[in-house]
Amino acid sequence: MKKLIFFLLLLISTGIFAQKRVETSIDTTKNKIGAEFKLTLKTSVDTLSKVIFPNLKNFGALEVIQSYPVDTVKNNDRYELIKRYGLTQFDSGRYVIPSVKVLINNKAYQTQSIAVEVANVQVDTLKQKMYDIKDIQPANESIGNWWKYLLGFLLIHIIAAAVYFFLRHKQKKKIEEEVYKTPIEKATSLLNNLEKKELWQKGEIKEYYSELTDIARNYIEEAIEIPAMESTTSELIAGLRAASVRKKMTLTPETIVNLERVLKQADLVKFAKSKPLEFEITEDRNKIQKAILTLDSSIPVEVPVEEDVLLNEAQRQKQIAIQLKKKRRQNIITAVATVVFLLMATTIFLMVTKGFDYVKDNIIGHxxxxxxxxxxxxxxxxxxxxxxxxxxxxxxxxxxxxxxxxxxxxxxxxxxxxxxxxxxxxxxxxxxxxxxxxxxxxxxxxxxxxxxxxxxxxxxxxxxxxxxxxxxxxxxxxxxxxxxxxxxxxxxxxxxxxxxxxxxxxxxxxxxxxxxxxxxxxxxxxxxxxxxxxxxxxxxxx
The missing domain is CATH 3.40.1000.10 (Mog1/PsbP, alpha/beta/alpha sandwich)
Structure with missing residues (x-):
């Protein structure tokens, strides 16, 4: 029975010590700043075992300054492998060399962690050569760089103000559109504006014909009161002929034919990628203008009664109110955009002069x-x-x-x-x-x-x-x-x-x-x- 117990204890102790395959040691646990600690990892294996020691740049907070080659000592049928690392630290304090993994036949074994101390180097002021304190040096009387910051600040605000007034003038010019009294005035003005854009001269023929026909269709819809904008060319011409009879308009067949030709030409340009010649484009423009003038002159003139005059005036006042409301809304948008621009300009200026951290801490918040x-x-x-x-x-x-x-x-x-x-x-x-x-x-x-x-x-x-x-x-x-x-x-x-x-x-x-x-x-x-x-x-x- 005693032999059996002894045998069991021997097996248990062998199992316990077998787990400790890697020994960890260090030459000293106390050293000076910048001095070398020599960490040693040692393991004993058979001749067929494969051992991989860690290849690290740092062991915890300690830096590896030298990784020494593995020393091999043969002991009968086993090899004793010794791996040394030179470690150092340039700041005083107490540090821990953490446990690391050593692979033996692809199985990981942990090393022991070791605490070390790094002490300051004492300076002997009796042996150290001392020097006299230097005399006070006169300060440089240059005015510094403050004027550069001031100039940059003023420049940013001048640019911001110029952009603000430019946008304001542009928006004012855009929103102060004339409230036309009659559809013919509107069509004539839009035709003139179209020519000023010089679209077809720039090669934008499709856009030119699209605006040209939209002006004619919009006029017909407002003046003759037929759904011209949503109609095809054939539907538009048929509706125009019917309206001319209904409204007793004095239209010649030539006017309707010319208008139809231009509309069909526009359809070819928009949908079939047709490219008319320059003289054809000019003729089409003239035909549209002539057709609009002819249509307007052929509409019978009705003497409006007093109620119609009042109604037209009310509509005109309503249009003016809508335009004013639109103007106020666009002014608000312009003001907000200007404020945002000024904030961005100021933020960029502060980032350039004081740095990103200043902006982050004082504007964004910390x-x-x-x-x-x-x-x-x-x-x-x-x-x-x-x-x-x-x-x-x-x-x-x-x-x-x-x-x-x-x-x-x-x-x-x-x-x-x-x-x-x-x-x-x-x-x-x-x-x-x-x-x-x-x-x-x-x-x-x-x-x-x-x-x-x-x-x-x-x-x-x-x-x-x-x-x-x-x-x-x-x-x-x-x-x-x-x-x-x-x-x-x-x-x-x-x-x-x-x-x-x-x-x-x-x-x-x-x-x-x-x-x-x-x-x-x-x-x-x-x-x-x-x-x-x-x-x-x-x-x-x-």
Whole structure:
């Protein structure tokens, strides 16, 4: 039975140690800025195994400056493969070399993660050669470049004003169309305008014939009162002959024939791509004009009664009102377009002179900037109270769910207050703890546990810098700051976050202040500075 148990234990231990196929080591865990860490990965395999070590440019926040060739040591029927990497970092702090994958026969094995520290290089001012401070240099008395900005600003507004008046004049000229008293006046005027366009001279023959026949059809529809615009050429001619009989018009057959020829010629141009000669185009135009004049002169003149005169005048006034309404609407459109143009011109000017960030932050808007420039609140939070000035009132929250049960059992009283959430652009938390057992709290150990908590909540590749901190009243504490990476759960994008943590051991308890915001947010940096500079610890009333 003892042999059986021993054999089982031997199998279990063999299985456990067999999983550790890759050994991870480093020559030193503490080094100076820019110095080389030598990371070593070692594995032992048989002669037929295939091993692929990672080929990375960075191990976490550490840069790979040298990837050394694999060393091979033969040991009986096995090979010991040793791969070394030269790593470095040019910023002080505490870093973690993360676990990476090594493929052995296409099976992945994880290496161990290792924590390292990078320290600043101490400068010996006694040996370093010192130089005198330079004398004050006279300032350059040039007038600067402000006149260029002023000239550009004036130029943009002059161009904008010129465009505005041009559009206004053009719209005014367009909308102030004459309200013609009779259809013949309208047709004659439109024929003259058509000739001024010189469409057929520009090769736009189809457009020319289309407008020419539309003028004739529109006149016939208004003056003789038959549906000329919707009728075919044959229907139009038939309707014209019937109307001439009905209205007792003195029309000659030649007039109707000439009009029909021109309309059919226009149909060929529009639908059969026919191209008349220049003299034919001129003749067709003259035939249309002559036909319109003949038709107008053949319409019997009726002496209008007084009611008809009043009705015509009312219609004329109605047309004028419609035109005025149309004019006002177009004036509004012109004014809006001008304002939009001026806004765009001003925005472009500001982008050229001050940059896109200035326009984005001051015109489009920036959440952190609005928070910074809002109305701040100074209040007390927790027990013993922390006096602090914040851009918004902090809201009470419960941290009991986030703390481990072992730590929660030691806490006598706990209060926490926050603004925002962990995934917002700016997050602020103030928390106070009083423990059941009184005594001085080890701030360095508390800070280490606090940073480990951030890592457990998704912080990766954390860069840590620590320094002693002292409030204006002389209360000492510990400050940690730096950056870390995290995955935004809303967008699934990787983002870099700047953090600041303040810890105080005051009145037998622990006071915490945490600030998180996106790296590179200058307005959030100003908020952090203002918040932290306002921190005061209130003495507990006894």
């Amino acid at each position: 959440p952190s900037k609005e928070l910074l420039e809002g109305e701040w609140v100074k209040s007390e939070y927790g027990n013993p109270a922390i006096k602090i000035e914040t851009p918004k009132v902090l809201v009470r929250t419960d941290l009991a769910k986030t703390l481990p049960k072992e730590g929660l059992a030691l806490v006598k009283e706990m209060q926490s207050f926050v603004y925002g959430s962990l995934i917002d652009q700016f997050y602020l938390m103030v928390a106070t703890f009083k423990y059941k057992q009184e005594g001085q709290v080890d701030l360095k150990k508390s800070m280490e546990l606090y940073l480990q908590t951030l890592e457990s909540q998704g912080a990766q590749n954390m860069i840590v810098k620590q320094e002693d901190y002292e409030t204006k009243e002389g209360v000492s504490g510990l400050k940690a700051y730096g950056t870390f990476s995290r995955i935004n759960p809303m967008t699934n994008d990787k983002e870099r976050v700047y953090y600041e943590v303040l810890l105080f051991s005051h009145e037998g308890g622990l006071q915490q202040i945490l600030i998180l915001h996106q790296e590179g947010d200058k307005y959030a940096n100003e908020i952090s500075e203002r918040v932290l500079s306002s921190v005061e610890l209130k003495q507990e009333s006894r």
